[in-house]
Amino acid sequence: MESKWIVAKFGGSSVRDAVAMLRCSQIIENNPLIKIVVISATQNTTNQLEFVAKAAEKKDQETLDNVTSEIINKHVAIAKELFTSPQVMLELEEICGELKALGKIIFDDGKYSAKTMDELYSLGERMSSLLVSDLLRLRIPKKKIILLDAKKIIKTNSDYGKAEPQINLIAEHLAFEFKNSSVEETLFVTQGFIGSDLMGNTTTLGREGSDYSAALLGEAIDAQLVQIWTDVPGVASSDPRIVKDAKFIKNLSYDEATALATLGAKVLFPTTLLPTKRKNIPVFVGSSLNPHATGTLVTREQDAGFSLKGVSQMTTSEGSTLISFVGTHLDQKEGLPTLLQSDLGKESFEFFDLTSVSVSFKATHVDEKNEALKHAHSVLVKYFLT
Ligand code: ADP
Ligand code: ASP
Ligand code: MG
Secondary structure (H helix, E strand, O other), X not given: OOOOOEEEEEOXXXXXXXXXXXXXXXXXXXXXXXXXXXEOOOOOHHHHHHHHHHHHHOXXXXXXXXXXXXXXXXXXXXXXXXOOOHHHHHXXXXXXXXHHHHXXXXXXXXXXXXXXXXXXXXXXXXXXXHHHHHHHHXXXXXXXXXXXXXXXXOEEOOOOOOOOEOHHHXXXXXXXXXXXXXXXXXXXXXXXXXXXXXXXXXXXXXXXXXXXXXXXXXXXXXXXXXXXXXXXXXXXXXXXXXXXXXXXXXXXXXXXXHHHHHOOOOOOXXXXXXXXXXXXXXXXXXXXXXXXXXXXXXXXOOOOOOEEEEEEEEEOOOOOEEEEEEEEOHHHOOOHHHHHHHHHOOOOEEEEEEOOXXXXXXXXXXXXXXXXXXXXXXXXXXXXXX
Protein backbone atom coordinates (compact mmCIF):
# COMPACT_ATOMS: atom_id res chain seq x y z
CA MET A 1 0.00 0.00 0.00
CA GLU A 2 1.31 3.44 -0.87
CA SER A 3 2.63 5.34 2.15
CA LYS A 4 2.51 9.11 2.51
CA TRP A 5 6.28 9.35 2.94
CA ILE A 6 8.88 10.93 0.71
CA VAL A 7 12.48 9.79 0.25
CA ALA A 8 14.81 12.74 -0.45
CA LYS A 9 18.32 12.22 -1.83
CA PHE A 10 20.97 14.93 -1.80
CA GLY A 11 23.92 14.56 -4.19
CA GLY A 12 27.56 15.50 -3.62
CA SER A 13 27.29 19.10 -4.77
CA SER A 14 24.19 19.59 -2.60
CA VAL A 15 26.26 18.70 0.50
CA ARG A 16 29.57 20.13 -0.66
CA ASP A 17 30.06 22.42 2.36
CA ALA A 18 28.34 23.71 5.50
CA VAL A 19 26.21 26.26 3.63
CA ALA A 20 25.07 23.65 1.13
CA MET A 21 24.16 21.28 3.99
CA LEU A 22 22.11 24.06 5.56
CA ARG A 23 20.21 24.44 2.29
CA CYS A 24 19.42 20.71 2.38
CA SER A 25 18.27 21.04 5.96
CA GLN A 26 15.88 23.82 4.95
CA ILE A 27 14.33 21.66 2.24
CA ILE A 28 13.83 18.89 4.79
CA GLU A 29 12.48 21.25 7.48
CA ASN A 30 9.93 22.61 5.02
CA ASN A 31 8.49 19.21 4.14
CA PRO A 32 7.39 17.05 7.08
CA LEU A 33 6.54 14.22 4.69
CA ILE A 34 10.23 13.63 4.01
CA LYS A 35 10.88 10.53 6.11
CA ILE A 36 14.14 9.16 4.72
CA VAL A 37 17.06 11.39 3.76
CA VAL A 38 19.76 9.80 1.59
CA ILE A 39 23.13 11.52 1.55
CA SER A 40 25.98 11.22 -0.96
CA ALA A 41 29.61 11.84 -0.13
CA THR A 42 30.57 15.52 -0.25
CA GLN A 43 31.58 16.72 -3.70
CA ASN A 44 34.72 15.04 -5.06
CA THR A 45 35.31 12.96 -1.91
CA THR A 46 34.63 9.66 -3.70
CA ASN A 47 37.24 10.59 -6.32
CA GLN A 48 39.67 11.53 -3.56
CA LEU A 49 39.10 8.13 -1.92
CA GLU A 50 40.13 6.54 -5.22
CA PHE A 51 43.29 8.70 -5.20
CA VAL A 52 44.03 7.43 -1.68
CA ALA A 53 43.85 3.82 -2.87
CA LYS A 54 45.97 4.50 -5.97
CA ALA A 55 48.63 6.48 -4.08
CA ALA A 56 48.82 3.81 -1.38
CA GLU A 57 49.11 1.05 -3.99
CA LYS A 58 52.02 2.89 -5.62
CA LYS A 59 53.57 3.45 -2.19
CA ASP A 60 53.46 7.18 -2.86
CA GLN A 61 53.48 8.25 0.79
CA GLU A 62 53.42 11.97 0.09
CA THR A 63 50.31 11.89 -2.12
CA LEU A 64 48.66 9.41 0.23
CA ASP A 65 49.23 11.74 3.21
CA ASN A 66 48.16 14.84 1.29
CA VAL A 67 44.90 13.43 -0.05
CA THR A 68 44.08 11.79 3.28
CA SER A 69 44.58 15.12 5.07
CA GLU A 70 42.50 16.98 2.48
CA ILE A 71 39.58 14.63 3.06
CA ILE A 72 39.89 14.84 6.84
CA ASN A 73 40.36 18.63 6.94
CA LYS A 74 37.39 19.24 4.65
CA HIS A 75 35.04 17.28 6.90
CA VAL A 76 36.41 18.61 10.18
CA ALA A 77 36.03 22.18 8.84
CA ILE A 78 32.36 21.52 7.93
CA ALA A 79 31.78 19.92 11.34
CA LYS A 80 33.17 22.99 13.12
CA GLU A 81 31.12 25.37 11.03
CA LEU A 82 27.96 23.43 11.79
CA PHE A 83 28.55 23.29 15.58
CA THR A 84 28.67 19.52 15.44
CA SER A 85 28.17 17.89 18.85
CA PRO A 86 31.22 16.48 20.70
CA GLN A 87 29.80 12.94 20.41
CA VAL A 88 29.52 13.23 16.61
CA MET A 89 32.95 14.87 16.43
CA LEU A 90 34.33 11.72 18.08
CA GLU A 91 32.49 9.53 15.58
CA LEU A 92 33.94 11.61 12.76
CA GLU A 93 37.43 11.14 14.20
CA GLU A 94 36.83 7.39 14.28
CA ILE A 95 35.98 7.36 10.58
CA CYS A 96 39.08 9.46 9.88
CA GLY A 97 41.05 6.82 11.80
CA GLU A 98 39.56 4.12 9.57
CA LEU A 99 40.62 6.13 6.51
CA LYS A 100 44.24 6.30 7.69
CA ALA A 101 44.22 2.61 8.63
CA LEU A 102 42.86 1.50 5.24
CA GLY A 103 45.42 3.67 3.45
CA LYS A 104 48.15 1.99 5.49
CA ILE A 105 46.84 -1.53 4.78
CA ILE A 106 46.86 -0.86 1.01
CA PHE A 107 50.29 0.77 1.29
CA ASP A 108 51.74 -2.26 3.11
CA ASP A 109 50.11 -4.75 0.68
CA GLY A 110 51.02 -2.72 -2.43
CA LYS A 111 47.62 -3.61 -3.90
CA TYR A 112 43.90 -3.45 -3.17
CA SER A 113 40.81 -5.41 -4.12
CA ALA A 114 37.37 -4.18 -5.19
CA LYS A 115 36.22 -5.29 -1.73
CA THR A 116 38.75 -3.05 0.01
CA MET A 117 37.85 -0.18 -2.34
CA ASP A 118 34.19 -0.50 -1.34
CA GLU A 119 35.17 -0.28 2.33
CA LEU A 120 37.20 2.83 1.52
CA TYR A 121 34.41 4.33 -0.64
CA SER A 122 31.91 3.89 2.18
CA LEU A 123 33.82 6.35 4.40
CA GLY A 124 32.74 9.27 2.18
CA GLU A 125 29.01 8.66 2.63
CA ARG A 126 29.51 7.75 6.29
CA MET A 127 31.17 11.12 6.99
CA SER A 128 28.69 13.28 5.10
CA SER A 129 25.60 11.52 6.49
CA LEU A 130 27.00 11.79 10.00
CA LEU A 131 27.40 15.56 9.64
CA VAL A 132 23.99 16.08 8.03
CA SER A 133 22.23 13.97 10.67
CA ASP A 134 23.75 16.04 13.46
CA LEU A 135 22.80 19.26 11.71
CA LEU A 136 19.21 18.02 11.40
CA ARG A 137 19.22 17.18 15.12
CA LEU A 138 20.03 20.84 15.82
CA ARG A 139 17.60 22.26 13.29
CA ILE A 140 14.60 19.98 13.89
CA PRO A 141 14.63 19.40 17.66
CA LYS A 142 11.08 18.08 17.76
CA LYS A 143 12.00 15.09 15.59
CA LYS A 144 14.08 12.12 16.57
CA ILE A 145 16.88 11.89 14.03
CA ILE A 146 18.08 8.34 13.46
CA LEU A 147 21.23 7.77 11.43
CA LEU A 148 20.53 4.44 9.75
CA ASP A 149 23.50 2.36 8.68
CA ALA A 150 22.81 1.67 4.99
CA LYS A 151 24.86 -1.51 5.33
CA LYS A 152 22.10 -2.91 7.52
CA ILE A 153 19.39 -2.05 4.99
CA ILE A 154 20.74 -2.12 1.44
CA LYS A 155 21.50 -5.83 1.18
CA THR A 156 23.30 -6.83 -2.01
CA ASN A 157 25.17 -9.68 -3.62
CA SER A 158 28.98 -9.70 -3.34
CA ASP A 159 29.71 -8.10 -6.69
CA TYR A 160 31.98 -5.44 -5.18
CA GLY A 161 31.99 -2.12 -7.00
CA LYS A 162 28.66 -2.81 -8.71
CA ALA A 163 26.60 -4.91 -6.35
CA GLU A 164 23.07 -6.13 -7.14
CA PRO A 165 20.51 -5.11 -4.52
CA GLN A 166 18.32 -7.81 -2.97
CA ILE A 167 14.99 -6.03 -2.93
CA ASN A 168 13.09 -8.42 -0.66
CA LEU A 169 15.77 -8.21 2.02
CA ILE A 170 15.90 -4.41 1.72
CA ALA A 171 12.14 -4.19 2.30
CA GLU A 172 12.38 -6.58 5.26
CA HIS A 173 15.25 -4.74 6.94
CA LEU A 174 13.70 -1.32 6.48
CA ALA A 175 10.33 -2.52 7.77
CA PHE A 176 12.14 -3.78 10.87
CA GLU A 177 13.69 -0.34 11.50
CA PHE A 178 10.32 1.35 11.00
CA LYS A 179 8.61 -1.10 13.37
CA ASN A 180 11.16 -0.38 16.07
CA SER A 181 10.70 3.38 16.02
CA SER A 182 7.80 5.74 16.31
CA VAL A 183 7.88 6.61 12.64
CA GLU A 184 5.74 9.77 12.86
CA GLU A 185 8.23 11.47 15.19
CA THR A 186 11.32 10.13 13.49
CA LEU A 187 13.43 11.29 10.57
CA PHE A 188 15.80 8.69 9.13
CA VAL A 189 19.09 9.72 7.57
CA THR A 190 21.21 7.22 5.69
CA GLN A 191 24.02 6.85 3.18
CA GLY A 192 23.54 6.55 -0.55
CA PHE A 193 25.73 4.32 -2.74
CA ILE A 194 26.72 1.77 -0.08
CA GLY A 195 25.29 -1.47 1.22
CA SER A 196 26.55 -4.83 2.39
CA ASP A 197 26.50 -8.42 1.23
CA LEU A 198 25.12 -11.37 3.15
CA MET A 199 28.46 -11.78 5.00
CA GLY A 200 28.23 -8.17 6.16
CA ASN A 201 31.06 -6.94 3.91
CA THR A 202 30.62 -3.41 2.56
CA THR A 203 29.51 -3.19 -1.07
CA THR A 204 28.67 -0.30 -3.41
CA LEU A 205 26.06 0.00 -6.15
CA GLY A 206 28.38 1.58 -8.73
CA ARG A 207 29.80 5.09 -9.05
CA GLU A 208 27.06 7.75 -8.87
CA GLY A 209 24.75 5.11 -7.40
CA SER A 210 23.17 7.15 -4.58
CA ASP A 211 20.15 7.91 -6.77
CA TYR A 212 19.59 4.15 -6.97
CA SER A 213 19.77 3.84 -3.15
CA ALA A 214 17.02 6.44 -2.82
CA ALA A 215 14.84 4.64 -5.34
CA LEU A 216 15.38 1.29 -3.60
CA LEU A 217 14.42 2.76 -0.24
CA GLY A 218 11.40 4.43 -1.84
CA GLU A 219 10.35 1.09 -3.24
CA ALA A 220 10.85 -0.59 0.13
CA ILE A 221 8.43 1.78 1.91
CA ASP A 222 6.20 2.30 -1.13
CA ALA A 223 6.90 6.03 -0.91
CA GLN A 224 4.56 8.56 -2.51
CA LEU A 225 7.57 10.33 -4.06
CA VAL A 226 11.35 10.06 -4.45
CA GLN A 227 13.16 13.39 -4.69
CA ILE A 228 16.60 13.68 -6.28
CA TRP A 229 18.12 17.02 -5.23
CA THR A 230 21.10 17.98 -7.33
CA ASP A 231 22.80 21.10 -8.76
CA VAL A 232 20.50 21.63 -11.76
CA PRO A 233 16.72 22.25 -11.71
CA GLY A 234 15.76 18.98 -13.36
CA VAL A 235 16.54 16.85 -16.37
CA ALA A 236 17.28 19.04 -19.39
CA SER A 237 17.15 18.50 -23.13
CA SER A 238 20.93 18.07 -22.93
CA ASP A 239 23.70 18.48 -20.38
CA PRO A 240 23.23 22.15 -19.33
CA ARG A 241 26.90 22.40 -18.43
CA ILE A 242 27.81 21.81 -22.08
CA VAL A 243 24.77 23.05 -24.00
CA LYS A 244 23.98 26.55 -22.84
CA ASP A 245 20.48 26.73 -24.33
CA ALA A 246 19.36 23.34 -22.99
CA LYS A 247 15.75 23.41 -21.82
CA PHE A 248 14.55 21.79 -18.62
CA ILE A 249 11.90 19.14 -19.18
CA LYS A 250 8.81 19.25 -16.95
CA ASN A 251 7.62 15.69 -17.48
CA LEU A 252 9.32 12.50 -18.56
CA SER A 253 8.18 8.89 -18.58
CA TYR A 254 10.21 6.25 -16.71
CA ASP A 255 11.31 4.83 -20.05
CA GLU A 256 12.45 8.18 -21.44
CA ALA A 257 14.36 9.04 -18.27
CA THR A 258 15.95 5.59 -18.21
CA ALA A 259 16.96 5.92 -21.88
CA LEU A 260 18.52 9.34 -21.27
CA ALA A 261 20.41 8.11 -18.19
CA THR A 262 21.56 4.89 -19.83
CA LEU A 263 22.69 6.75 -22.94
CA GLY A 264 24.81 9.25 -21.04
CA ALA A 265 22.78 11.92 -19.20
CA LYS A 266 24.69 11.86 -15.94
CA VAL A 267 21.94 13.57 -13.93
CA LEU A 268 20.41 10.19 -12.98
CA PHE A 269 22.07 6.84 -12.31
CA PRO A 270 20.75 4.53 -15.08
CA THR A 271 18.92 2.02 -12.85
CA THR A 272 17.21 4.66 -10.68
CA LEU A 273 13.89 4.34 -12.43
CA LEU A 274 13.65 0.54 -12.14
CA PRO A 275 12.46 0.31 -8.50
CA THR A 276 10.27 3.39 -8.82
CA LYS A 277 8.66 2.09 -12.00
CA ARG A 278 7.98 -1.26 -10.31
CA LYS A 279 5.97 0.55 -7.61
CA ASN A 280 4.75 3.42 -9.78
CA ILE A 281 6.47 6.03 -7.57
CA PRO A 282 7.02 9.45 -9.20
CA VAL A 283 10.60 10.75 -9.15
CA PHE A 284 11.20 14.48 -8.83
CA VAL A 285 14.56 15.92 -9.94
CA GLY A 286 15.26 19.41 -8.66
CA SER A 287 17.98 21.83 -7.61
CA SER A 288 18.88 22.22 -3.95
CA LEU A 289 20.23 25.66 -4.94
CA ASN A 290 16.80 26.68 -6.19
CA PRO A 291 14.25 24.34 -4.61
CA HIS A 292 11.24 26.30 -5.88
CA ALA A 293 12.16 25.92 -9.54
CA THR A 294 9.80 23.63 -11.44
CA GLY A 295 12.11 20.63 -11.78
CA THR A 296 11.31 17.42 -13.63
CA LEU A 297 8.72 14.85 -12.66
CA VAL A 298 9.29 11.33 -13.94
CA THR A 299 6.15 9.19 -13.97
CA ARG A 300 4.62 6.34 -15.95
CA GLU A 301 2.59 8.82 -18.04
CA GLN A 302 3.65 8.64 -21.66
CA ASP A 303 2.91 10.97 -24.53
CA ALA A 304 0.29 9.44 -26.81
CA GLY A 305 2.15 10.28 -30.00
CA PHE A 306 5.68 10.87 -31.27
CA SER A 307 7.83 13.31 -29.30
CA LEU A 308 11.55 14.03 -29.06
CA LYS A 309 12.78 15.54 -25.80
CA GLY A 310 16.49 15.25 -25.29
CA VAL A 311 19.88 14.32 -26.61
CA SER A 312 22.77 12.79 -24.69
CA GLN A 313 26.27 11.60 -25.39
CA MET A 314 28.39 8.75 -24.16
CA THR A 315 31.70 7.17 -24.99
CA THR A 316 31.43 3.61 -26.28
CA SER A 317 33.76 0.81 -25.21
CA GLU A 318 35.81 1.39 -28.42
CA GLY A 319 36.20 5.05 -27.55
CA SER A 320 33.82 6.62 -30.07
CA THR A 321 31.14 9.16 -29.18
CA LEU A 322 27.55 7.94 -29.30
CA ILE A 323 24.90 10.64 -29.68
CA SER A 324 21.37 9.60 -28.73
CA PHE A 325 18.08 11.38 -29.25
CA VAL A 326 15.47 10.34 -26.70
CA GLY A 327 11.67 10.58 -26.74
CA THR A 328 8.54 8.48 -27.21
CA HIS A 329 7.16 6.41 -30.11
CA LEU A 330 10.27 7.17 -32.14
CA ASP A 331 9.89 3.96 -34.13
CA GLN A 332 6.46 5.12 -35.32
CA LYS A 333 7.83 8.22 -37.03
CA GLU A 334 8.66 7.14 -40.54
CA GLY A 335 12.14 7.88 -41.75
CA LEU A 336 13.23 9.51 -38.45
CA PRO A 337 16.81 8.14 -38.49
CA THR A 338 17.32 9.30 -42.10
CA LEU A 339 15.83 12.70 -41.34
CA LEU A 340 18.01 13.23 -38.29
CA GLN A 341 21.09 11.92 -40.03
CA SER A 342 20.72 14.33 -42.93
CA ASP A 343 20.25 17.24 -40.52
CA LEU A 344 23.27 16.17 -38.53
CA GLY A 345 25.43 15.67 -41.61
CA LYS A 346 25.79 12.21 -43.15
CA GLU A 347 29.59 12.43 -43.36
CA SER A 348 30.00 12.85 -39.62
CA PHE A 349 27.16 10.82 -38.09
CA GLU A 350 26.73 7.12 -38.74
CA PHE A 351 23.35 5.55 -37.85
CA PHE A 352 23.73 3.14 -34.93
CA ASP A 353 20.41 2.08 -33.39
CA LEU A 354 16.67 2.81 -33.22
CA THR A 355 14.30 1.84 -30.38
CA SER A 356 10.89 3.20 -29.41
CA VAL A 357 12.62 5.67 -27.03
CA SER A 358 15.96 6.40 -28.71
CA VAL A 359 17.79 6.97 -32.00
CA SER A 360 21.58 6.78 -31.77
CA PHE A 361 24.38 7.86 -34.09
CA LYS A 362 28.12 7.38 -33.88
CA ALA A 363 29.92 10.68 -34.34
CA THR A 364 32.71 9.81 -36.74
CA HIS A 365 34.65 13.01 -37.40
CA VAL A 366 34.39 15.17 -34.33
CA ASP A 367 37.51 17.08 -33.53
CA GLU A 368 36.52 19.07 -30.52
CA LYS A 369 35.06 17.52 -27.39
CA ASN A 370 31.31 18.06 -27.00
CA GLU A 371 30.95 19.57 -30.50
CA ALA A 372 28.81 16.62 -31.64
CA LEU A 373 26.46 17.03 -28.69
CA LYS A 374 26.11 20.78 -29.22
CA HIS A 375 25.41 20.23 -32.90
CA ALA A 376 22.88 17.45 -32.21
CA HIS A 377 21.10 19.69 -29.70
CA SER A 378 20.84 22.48 -32.28
CA VAL A 379 19.10 19.99 -34.61
CA LEU A 380 16.77 18.93 -31.79
CA VAL A 381 15.87 22.54 -30.99
CA LYS A 382 15.40 23.57 -34.59
CA TYR A 383 13.07 20.77 -35.58
CA PHE A 384 11.59 19.16 -32.53
CA LEU A 385 11.50 21.41 -29.48
CA THR A 386 8.91 24.13 -29.48
P1 ADP B 1 24.79 14.80 -7.92
O1 ADP B 1 26.12 15.00 -7.31
O2 ADP B 1 23.72 15.66 -7.34
O3 ADP B 1 24.39 13.35 -8.02
P2 ADP B 1 25.49 14.72 -10.75
O4 ADP B 1 26.75 15.46 -11.08
O5 ADP B 1 25.55 13.24 -10.66
O6 ADP B 1 24.90 15.36 -9.41
O7 ADP B 1 24.34 15.11 -11.79
C1 ADP B 1 24.05 16.44 -12.08
C2 ADP B 1 24.79 16.87 -13.34
O8 ADP B 1 24.33 16.09 -14.43
C3 ADP B 1 24.51 18.29 -13.76
O9 ADP B 1 25.37 19.20 -13.14
C4 ADP B 1 24.70 18.25 -15.29
O10 ADP B 1 25.94 18.77 -15.69
C5 ADP B 1 24.73 16.75 -15.62
N1 ADP B 1 23.81 16.41 -16.71
C6 ADP B 1 24.13 15.65 -17.79
N2 ADP B 1 23.09 15.54 -18.62
C7 ADP B 1 22.05 16.22 -18.08
C8 ADP B 1 20.71 16.45 -18.46
N3 ADP B 1 20.19 15.96 -19.59
N4 ADP B 1 19.94 17.20 -17.64
C9 ADP B 1 20.42 17.73 -16.51
N5 ADP B 1 21.70 17.52 -16.09
C10 ADP B 1 22.51 16.78 -16.85
N1 ASP C 1 29.54 9.27 -3.84
C1 ASP C 1 29.31 8.30 -4.90
C2 ASP C 1 30.02 8.71 -6.17
O1 ASP C 1 30.50 9.84 -6.26
C3 ASP C 1 27.87 8.02 -5.14
C4 ASP C 1 27.02 9.21 -5.59
O2 ASP C 1 27.39 10.35 -5.30
O3 ASP C 1 25.97 9.00 -6.20
O4 ASP C 1 30.12 7.93 -7.06
MG1 MG D 1 24.63 11.83 -9.42
